[in-house]
Amino acid sequence: MLILKVLFRNAFRNKLRTGLTLLGITIAILAFGLLRTLIGAWYAGVEASSATRLVTRNSVSIIFPLPHFYKDKIQQVNGVKTVSYGTWFGGVYGEEKNFFANFAIEPRSFLQLYPEFVLPPDEKEAFLKDQKGCVIGKKLAAKFRWKRDDIVTLKGTIFLGNWDFVVRAIYQGRDKDTDESQFFFHWNYLNEIQKKTLPGWTDQVGYYMIGVTRPELAGDVAVAIDRLFKNSLAETLTETEKAFQQGFVAMSGAIVMAIQIVSFVVIFIIMAVVANTMAMTTRERIGEYAILKTLGFGGGHITALIFGESLVITIMGYLLGVAATFPATKIISNELGTYFPVFNIERETLFLNFIAALCIGFVAAIIPTWRAIKIRIADGLRRIG
Amino acid sequence: MAIPLAYNFRNLWTRRLTTLLTVSGMALVVFVFASILMLAEGLQKTLIETGSFNNVVFLRKGSNSEVVSGVTRGQASILQTFPEIAMGPRGQKLLSKEIVVLVALNKKGSDKPSNVVLRGMDENSLFLRPQIRLVEGRLPRMGSTEIIVGTNIARRFKDIGIDEKLCCGMRDWRIVGIFDAGNTGFSSEIWGDEDQFMQTFRRSVYSSVIFKLRDSSEFENVKSRIEGDPRLTLEVKRENKYYADQSEIMAKFLRILGISLTIIFSLGAIIGAMITMYSAVANRIAEIGTLRALGFKRRDILIAFLLESLLLGFLGGVLGLFFASFMQLITISTMNFQTFSELAFSFSLNSQIIYMGMAFALIMGFVGGVLPAIRASRMIIVDALRAV
Numbered sequence: 227m228l229i230l231k232v233l234f235r236n237a238f239r240n241k242l243r244t245g246l247t248l249l250g251i252t253i254a255i256l257a258f259g260l261l262r263t264l265i266g267a268w269y270a271g272v273e274a275s276s277a278t279r280l281v282t283r284n285s286v287s288i289i290f291p292l293p294h295f296y297k298d299k300i301q302q303v304n305g306v307k308t309v310s311y312g313t314w315f316g317g318v319y320g321e322e323k324n325f326f327a328n329f330a331i332e333p334r335s336f337l338q339l340y341p342e343f344v345l346p347p348d349e350k351e352a353f354l355k356d357q358k359g360c361v362i363g364k365k366l367a368a369k370f371r372w373k374r375d376d377i378v379t380l381k382g383t384i385f386l387g388n389w390d391f392v393v394r395a396i397y398q399g400r401d402k403d404t405d406e407s408q409f410f411f412h413w414n415y416l417n418e419i420q421k422k423t424l425p426g427w428t429d430q431v432g433y434y435m436i437g438v439t440r441p442e443l444a445g446d447v448a449v450a451i452d453r454l455f456k457n458s459l460a461e462t463l464t465e466t467e468k469a470f471q472q473g474f475v476a477m478s479g480a481i482v483m484a485i486q487i488v489s490f491v492v493i494f495i496i497m498a499v500v501a502n503t504m505a506m507t508t509r510e511r512i513g514e515y516a517i518l519k520t521l522g523f524g525g526g527h528i529t530a531l532i533f534g535e536s537l538v539i540t541i542m543g544y545l546l547g548v549a550a551t552f553p554a555t556k557i558i559s560n561e562l563g564t565y566f567p568v569f570n571i572e573r574e575t576l577f578l579n580f581i582a583a584l585c586i587g588f589v590a591a592i593i594p595t596w597r598a599i600k601i602r603i604a605d606g607l608r609r610i611g
Numbered sequence: 612m613a614i615p616l617a618y619n620f621r622n623l624w625t626r627r628l629t630t631l632l633t634v635s636g637m638a639l640v641v642f643v644f645a646s647i648l649m650l651a652e653g654l655q656k657t658l659i660e661t662g663s664f665n666n667v668v669f670l671r672k673g674s675n676s677e678v679v680s681g682v683t684r685g686q687a688s689i690l691q692t693f694p695e696i697a698m699g700p701r702g703q704k705l706l707s708k709e710i711v712v713l714v715a716l717n718k719k720g721s722d723k724p725s726n727v728v729l730r731g732m733d734e735n736s737l738f739l740r741p742q743i744r745l746v747e748g749r750l751p752r753m754g755s756t757e758i759i760v761g762t763n764i765a766r767r768f769k770d771i772g773i774d775e776k777l778c779c780g781m782r783d784w785r786i787v788g789i790f791d792a793g794n795t796g797f798s799s800e801i802w803g804d805e806d807q808f809m810q811t812f813r814r815s816v817y818s819s820v821i822f823k824l825r826d827s828s829e830f831e832n833v834k835s836r837i838e839g840d841p842r843l844t845l846e847v848k849r850e851n852k853y854y855a856d857q858s859e860i861m862a863k864f865l866r867i868l869g870i871s872l873t874i875i876f877s878l879g880a881i882i883g884a885m886i887t888m889y890s891a892v893a894n895r896i897a898e899i900g901t902l903r904a905l906g907f908k909r910r911d912i913l914i915a916f917l918l919e920s921l922l923l924g925f926l927g928g929v930l931g932l933f934f935a936s937f938m939q940l941i942t943i944s945t946m947n948f949q950t951f952s953e954l955a956f957s958f959s960l961n962s963q964i965i966y967m968g969m970a971f972a973l974i975m976g977f978v979g980g981v982l983p984a985i986r987a988s989r990m991i992i993v994d995a996l997r998a999v
Contacts, residue, residue, distance in 0.1 A: 243886050250882040257875045286779050287715040287726055289678060289951070290812070316679070384679045386672070426815065457781070459813070476723040477946035477953070481865075484650070484943075488872060491643055495876055498636035499883035505628045506890045593628065 233534040240507070247503045248543050251586065254496035255547025255579050256554060261489035262575040263555060268482050270568035272475055274403040275467040278441040279339065280448055282434040283470075285463040291430035292460050294417075303450045305443040306436055310335035313413060313432035317380030317389060319370065325565075326366055328380065328409035330416040333361075339437045342400040349374065349395035357415050359394035363406035365567060367396045385416065387423070407567040435467070493582050501590035504536050508594035515598045516606025525599040532595045533588065540587035547583075548576060614907060614915040619922055622891065629887055630923065636883040637927025637975055638934070640876045645935035645968040646958065647869025650943075651862045653959035658858040661796040662850030665697075665827050666739055669820040669837070669845045676857060676950045677711040678728075681816040686843055690820050695833050697825040699738050706822035707735040710805050712812050713952050714779050717769045726952045727764060729779075731805030739823055742795060748773045748788030751803055758803035759788035763955035767944055777801075780811040796854060799944070799955050821850065857949045864948075877975055880927070884979025888920050892987045899987055900995025909988045916984035917977065924976020928969045935968070936960055 238244050266273075282300065284290035291313070300309050312331040318324065333354055337343065345353070345361065352374075353359045362372060372378060376393045391411055399406045413431065420428045438447050448464035455462045465473075475482070508515070515528050551571060559569035623630045662668075669690060670680040682690075687708050696704045710731035715724040730736075734753060737743055751757035758777065765771045777784040784803060792798045809815070824830060830849060837843050848856070892899070899912060935958075944955035 242889060246882045246886050246889075250879045253875060253878050253882075257872070261872075285715075286812070287713040289713045289726075322675075381673070383673060383675065459781075461781070473724055476721070477725050478948075479721075479723075480943045480945035484647075485868075488643055488647075491639055492876055492879070495636050495639045495879050495883075498632045498639070499879055499886065502629055502632040502636075502883055503886055505632065506886070509626075510894075 229530070229534065233531070233538045236507075236531070237535050237538045243503055243506070244539060247500055247539055248546065250496055250499045251540055251543025251583070252546040252550060254492050254586075255544050255583060256550050257492045258489055258582055259547065259551040259571065259575055259579055260554060260558065261485055261492070262578060263551075263569060263571050264566070265482055265485055265489075266572055266575070267566035267569045268478075269475060270403055270566070270570075271405070272468060272471045274342075274401065274405065274568070275471045277466050277468050278438060278444060279467040280436040280438065280444060280451075280464050281467050281470040282436060282451055282462045282464040283432070285452075285461040288433070290460065291432055292434065292462065294429040294431055296434065296455065296460075296462075297431075299454060300434060300436060300451055303447060303454065305438050305440070305447045305450075307439045308335050308339050308437040310339050310435045310437075311413065311431040311433065312336070312410075312435065313416065313430070314384075315380070315382065315411075315416065316384040317382050317409075319378070319380055324370075326407050326409055327405075328411070330413040331410050332413050333410070336410070336435070339435055342404045343397040344400050345395045345397050353394035356392060356394050357412050357418075358390065358392050360391040360409060360411035361395045361397055362393055362409050363567075364396055364398050365406040366409060367393070369407070385420070387419075389419075402570060403568050405567040436464075493586065497586050497589055500536065500540060500586050501593065503539070504532065504590050504594045505597075507535070508532060508598045512598065512601055512606045516601065516603045519603050519606070528598050529595050532598060533591045536591040537584070537587040540583045540590075544580060544583035548579060551579075614902065614911050616918065619915065619919040622895075622919060623922065626887075626891070629890070630926075633883050633887045633923050634926045634930060637880045637924060637972055638930035640873060640880045640975065641928050641931025641968050641972050642935050643876060644869065644873040644971055645932055645960070645964055646938050647865060647872065648964045648967065649935065649938060649958040649960050651865035651869065652961060652964060653956045654865065654947075654954075655855070655858045655862045656959050657794050657954070657956040658796055658854040659851055660742075660794055661792075662852070662854040663740075663742075664849060664851050665824050666821055666850035667824060667830060667833060667847055668850050668853045669847050670818075670853075672844050672846050674846075677709075677818045678713060678950060678952070680818050682708070682818070682820050682845060683816050686845060687817055687820050689840070689842060690822070693822070693833065693836070695822075695824055695826070695829040697823040699735065703735065704822070705735055705738055706820065707733050707739055708805065708817045708820050709733070709736060710808050710812075710814055711818040712808065712814070714801075716764075716771075716777075719767055719769050722769070725768075725946065727768070728800040728950075728952045729808065730800050730802050731808035732802050733805050736802070736821075739821055740792070740797060743790050743792045743797060745788050746791045748786075751787055753804050754806070755804065756782055756784050756807055757787045758784045758801055759790050760786055760801045761798040762789060762791045763798040763942075763944065764801060765789050767953075767955065782807075782811050794957070796954055799953055857947065860949055861947055873971070877971070881975050881979045884920060884923055884976055885983065887923065888916065888980045888983035889986075891919065892916065892983045895987075896990065896995050896998040899990055900992055900998070903990070903992045904996060912990075913984050913988035916987045917980050920980020920984065921973055921976045924972045924974070924979070925969075927975070928972025931972065932965060932968050 284292055297309050300306060310332050312329045315328045315330050317328050353361050372393050374393055378391045378393060380389050382389055417428055438444050444466055451464045452462050555571055669682060674680040691706055696706050699705045712729050713726040714729050716727050717724050751759055760771055773786055775786050834847050837845055837847050938958040939960055942955055942957040944953060947954045
């Protein structure tokens with residue numbers, strides 16, 4: 227207990243310097259936590275996807291559609307329970323910066339396949355009955371202040387023209403990582419309009435979503451589906467939803483990598499700052515260490531004193547930083563909700579933060595300790611300031 | 612008389628470890644700052660250099676990239692009658708009708724699929740893009756299933772090389788050449804005969820029509836003609852503008868990310884500088900008193916300490932930029948959100964980034980040093996001299 231008291235007293239002998247160092251560590255821990263959370267947000271789609279659902283797309287690439295009649299064929303494959311399908315609509319509300327994901331889907335099978343989208347029963351009924359109806363996420367509704375029965379107009383970038391929808395239902399996410407900022411509407415609506423405007427492009431879907439009867443069958447079902455359409459005009463590629471989402475993340479992998487590297491750079495920056503503080507502290511106290519040595523305290527004691535002081539500072543900074551991370555995340559998730567619909571702090575981040583704080587504390591103390599131990603008593607006593 | 616600069620240098624040298632740590636903290640901040648700006652700059656430079664000012668691109672109205680655009684054969688024929696089109700060496704009109712589709716290919720190393728642009732070209736496409744140079748093999752014969760690939764594709768994707776076969780759309784495409792388009796987006800594309808692609812991918816419309824203006828100033832004429840003709844539900848842009856627009860969101864994202872990161876980091880580095888300068892002042896109270904007693908003014912002391920702190924910032928800036936300049940050797944390849952396809956680009960340093968990085972470093976030094984310097988200059992001579 228006494229040693230702890232000594233460490234604290236020592237740490238706060240120069241209040242200004244320790245205060246500044248603490249602030250620095252707090253900022254670093256905060257930045258590190260936020261960056262890790264940002265990377266987590268990037269992978270949120272992967273985390274939220276299920277390994278028991280399959281996605282079938284055109285094998286050439288995702289921009290090529292699949293014929294609508296594949297649905298019945300897929301349904302016949304052994305082990306397939308539900309088949310649903312959708313098309314990326316790519317509509318824009320007003321300006322391009324108001325981006326949100328919007329899909330045309332087959333509503334009944336879709337809601338069956340995705341139980342994590344929770345709709346009140348009466349709203350669900352209203353949505354199913356109205357071909358112009360749409361379901362929107364809670365966050366999206368809050369962002370644009372859309373209520374039930376509002377009319378929303380999207381401008382198509384892939385499917386030209388202005389498209390009117392009626393908000394019939396607002397869904398809530400069942401899990402914490404469910405994306406609550408998406409927009410779904412009836413695939414039939416899209417298809418019927420296409421029949422009038424672009425007759426050559428009808429009865430096409432972007433991808434199929436498939437639920438299997440037992441999770442362990444997923445692999446076999448995927449192979450069976452792809453074999454079914456081999457050598458057809460539109461060959462398919464079926465993978466688990468997780469792999470499908472991972473593919474998207476992997477495409478922007480270089481940026482995730484850059485953020486990851488940068489999140490470690492901040493640790494180095496702050497390591498330099500703390501090491502600086504410790505270097506100055508020990509330089510000032512060289513005389514004291516010499517006295518301690520004279521009294522018979524060994525190198526081990528001095529090492530413990532310097533390392534302990536360094537750790538006291540970094541761990542306090544860690545606590546402050548973590549305390550600041552929570553409100554900061556809240557602010558950011560409000561500001562950047564458009565790009566990152568799911569923005570949660572993971573337990574692993576806090577743990578990594580702690581490791582980082584310990585590392586900073588240790589590394590920063592190494593050189594100063596080495597200097598303090600090596601100095602000879604006579605030299606230490608002779609030195610001033 | 613001002614305090615000589617040598618005083619500052621010597622002082623920094625005496626406290627080598629502290630100086631080194633402070634400078635390296637600042638250098639890291641400048642490094643991150645410069646690198647991210649270089650990344651955004653590289654992306655934009657690549658896409659801007661892809662297009663040329665004298666070429667014009669026609670896309671379907673409302674579509675912002677070639678991937679989702681469509682120009683019918685009828686519309687293309689109308690465009691062909693425009694008088695503003697430049698003539699080629701054989702007397703032909705320099706207009707090309709192109710088709711763009713995305714195919715998923717597997718990357719080397721990670722084996723992860725990524726979307727690559729497949730561009731169907733006709734005999735005029737290469738006249739419109741003089742930056743394209745064949746580095747290996749030969750050009751594809753029109754009317755055959757032969758293709759050429761960009762250098763960045765050849766380098767980064769699996770099983771791409773001369774005489775390799777690429778399989779998509781139930782056909783085998785033979786790679787007969789590798790082309791280099793310098794630092795442009797075309798280096799990340801695959802080119803082949805447009806008619807073959809249209810048939811294979813069952814497209815009945817072109818993705819875009821591109822022609823070269825015979826006189827650069829006639830762009831407005833073309834634009835007003837397009838807008839006045841109800842048959843042409845098209846949009847026209849200069850080619851360089853079209854590609855510049857594609858880099859906008861991504862470059863903005865990178866810049867915002869970069870600037871917000873560095874602001875947070877710079878707080879850390881400023882604190883580092885402040886700690887150093889405060890202790891520099893605290894350790895030299897007697898010295899400051901002596902200087903004052905010798906007749907140096909308060910202002911001189913203030914300037915001396917500020918200079919010392921700016922010197923720290925300057926060293927940090929030079930070091931950071933020095934290491935950042937090596938980043939130019941690195942090429943990264945990622946998906947452009949706007950076109951949904953792979954694009955390779957390198958970090959690119961320009962004088963503006965150097966100025967900004969240097970200014971940033973000096974600001975960090977200044978902010979870190981100003982409070983300690985004021986404290987130093989406010990000291991009372993007698994008290995300062997009495998201090999041990």
